[in-house]
Amino acid sequence: MNNINSLSSLIWSSADDVLRGLFKPSEYGRVILPFVVMRRLDCVLESQKDKVYNLYDSYKNKLSDPSPVILKQVGLPFFNYSKYDLTRIKSDPNNVLMNFNNYIQGYSPNVFDIIENFSIDPLVEKLHKHKRLYLLIDKFTEFDLHPSVIDNHQMGLVYEELLRMFSEMSNEESGDHFTPRDVVKLLVSFVFGGDREDLQGEGKIRSVFDPCCGTGGMLTIGKQWAHENINSDLKIDLYGQELNDVTYSICKSDFLMMNENPDNIHGPCSSISDDRLQGRKFDYMITNPPFGVSWKSEKIFVEEEKKDPNGRFFVGTPRVSDGSLLFLQHLIHKMNPEGSRIGIVFNGSPLFTGDAGNGESEIRKWIIENDWLECIVSLPDRMFFNTGITTYIWIVTNKKSRARKGKVQLIDGTSFSTGMKKNLGDKGKYMSDDQIQTLFDVYQSNKESNFCKIFPNEHFGYTKVVVEQPLIENGNIRTDKKGNPKPDTKKRDSERVPLNQNVDKYYKREVQPHLPDSWMDRSKDKIGYEINFTKYFYEFKFLRPLEQITQDLKSLDNEIKQLSVEIIGE
Structure with missing residues (x-):
């Protein structure tokens, strides 16, 4: 590992x-990562470079697409038919840019898609304009990345380390695309660790999907965790989709370097309005969707699909200002009937936003009444690069164990963190491996403690009942034609009655003593669900006695006076 880090x-x-002085450090990765990919591919293709060029030259006028022939002949999943590679480009210093462009155009479609979406053209133009393109190419050709020197696994680790450095350099700019590794490790431990028995044994094949996969960290770390902690022989197929063009390219290139299948990464496009894996079902799904991001640009598509009883959004949609719940609905739609597990990172909004009958509440109702919500873990604040808010991991599954059926486990992980010596953007805390293991142990034990509460599903539900009061004019109660009192809309109120309580008894006990002329309009009843997470772990702390506060203030006052005397005395 030290050699990997050193390289x-x-x-x-x-x-x-x-690059120094020409690009900001947060932009380095956009140059370094594609050049590492190109240098590695050059090293892999080196022995067959001339063969590929000759094959293309022979078949380009005979076949509309000579790619299948070339791929079969070279026995690799990619090729480059240009007569140039990075080393050969150096032989003609006066035409570096022209030859470099010719070299890029020579890549097979799967690699060209990666390079193109890195959007390196303006970066290369800038390097060339400042006479640094040749220098950069010269630097990269010094690195020996031949498979005989660095195998696929080691190359993947090198690329992952560069990716980590890029994410840290980017700081708050990276938060939209990079999920901190400690958060990923916690999430995947709950998703895969909760299914340990099913994953053990020989000949097992499982699929994992991330609908907004960013640079692919959740997928690759999830696979690594499952291999290291559960079953090293488990075959895991990784799939993803990503909207951002640059991170899409980073993810695909990472898969290429890690010897994964880059064709399983789709984009750059939105999973919500352009699902490239429509109809597919997956065994495991893990994701960190963007927080508080509007889905207004996709509203027409979502509202249209909402009309379809078999569509993803038929049960309801969240407010337009925050589309994170849409991703959970998308994932639930992709659960295998035989059983799937989902791990998703949310802010606090999906827990309680939306009144009974509104979109968010209807989505929570749908999830909880179907007994899919297994566990929610609250994370410490300041865990992410671009936000200091408290976040939550939801574990959703359609194959709960017998002990968990009909229940939801809540885990308070807010105190499980260690302060960082240096902040990375807004990230000032991290979870150590021991803290992650302790939280997982709390989850696995499934027993109540100071950090764990377990409630039946109906605990989170309530009936919203409308309470009316009579309209009074000139001291008299107004009535309708049937003699019933007319309601005063200005005094109309509502009560939230827990599902496990009788509405009539609740009304007589909590409302009628205070409003004797009131009545309930049961025709307006609505069932809602919310999870007031903080309330369940709140511990009341008595205020300090006034005498103690006064004594502390006097002590501070005396200390200040003493310091003043010492300063003046000097």
């Missing part, structure tokens, strides 16, 4: 010599 640092520092 990653060497690549980064060598590029820094060329």
Whole structure:
């Protein structure tokens, strides 16, 4: 691992010599990552470079697409038919940009898609304009990335380390795309660890999907965790979709370097309005969708699908200002009937936003009444690069164990963190491996404690009952034609009656003694669900006695006076 880190640092520092002053450190990754990909592919193709060029030259006028022939002949999943590679480009310093463009155009469609979506054209133009393109190419050709020197696994680790450095350099800019590794490790431990028995044994194949996969960290770390902690022989197929073009390219290139299948990553497009894996079902789904991001640009599509009883959004939609719940609905739609597990990161909004009958409440009702919500874990604040707010991990599954059926486990993880020596954007805390393991143990034990509460599903539900009061004019109660009192709409109120309580008894006990002329309009009853997470773990702390506060203030006052005397005395 030290050699891997050393090579990653060497690549980064060598590029820094060329890029410094021309690009911000947070932009380095957009140059370094595609050049690492190209250098690695050059090394892999080196022995067959001329063969590929000749094959293309022979078949380009005979076949509309000579790609299948070339791929079969070279026995690799990619090729480059240009006569140039990075080393050969150096042989003609006067035409670096022209030859570099010719080299990029020579890649097979799967690699060209990656390079194109990195959007490196303006970066390369900028390097060339400032006479640094040749210098950068010269730096990268110094690195020996041949498979005989660095195998696929080691190359994947090098790339992952560079990706980590990029994410940390980006700080708050990276928060939209990079989920901190400690958060990912916690999430995947709950998703896969909760299914340990099913994953053990030989010949097992499982699929994992992330609908907004960013750079693919959740997918690759999830696979690594399952191999290291459950079953090293487990075959895991990774799938993802990503909207952002640059992170889409980073993810695909990471898969290429890790010897995963980059064709399983789709984009750049939204999973909500352009599902590239429509009809597919997955065994495990893990994701960190964007917080508080509007889905107004996709509203027409979502509202249209909402009309379909078999559609993803038929049960309801959240408010337009925050579309995070849409991703959970999307994932639930992709659950295998035989059983799937979902791990998703949310802010606090999906827990309680929306009154009974509104979109968010209807989605929670749908999830809880179907007994899919297994567990919610609250995380410490300041865990993410771009926000300091408290976040939550939801575990959703359609294959609960017998002990968990009809119940929801809530875990308070807000105190499980360690302060960082140096903040990375808004990230000032992290979870150690021991803290992650302790939280997982709390989950696995499934027993109530100071950090764990377990409630039946109906505990989170309530009936919203409308309470009316009579309309009074000139001291008299107004009535309708049938003699019933007319309601005063200005005094109309409502009560939330827990589902486990009788509405009539609740009304007589809690409302009627205070409003003897009131009545309930049961025709307006609505069932709602919310999870007031903080309330369940709140501990009342008595205020300090006034005498103690006064004594502390006097002590501070005396201390200030003493310091003043010492200063003046000097």
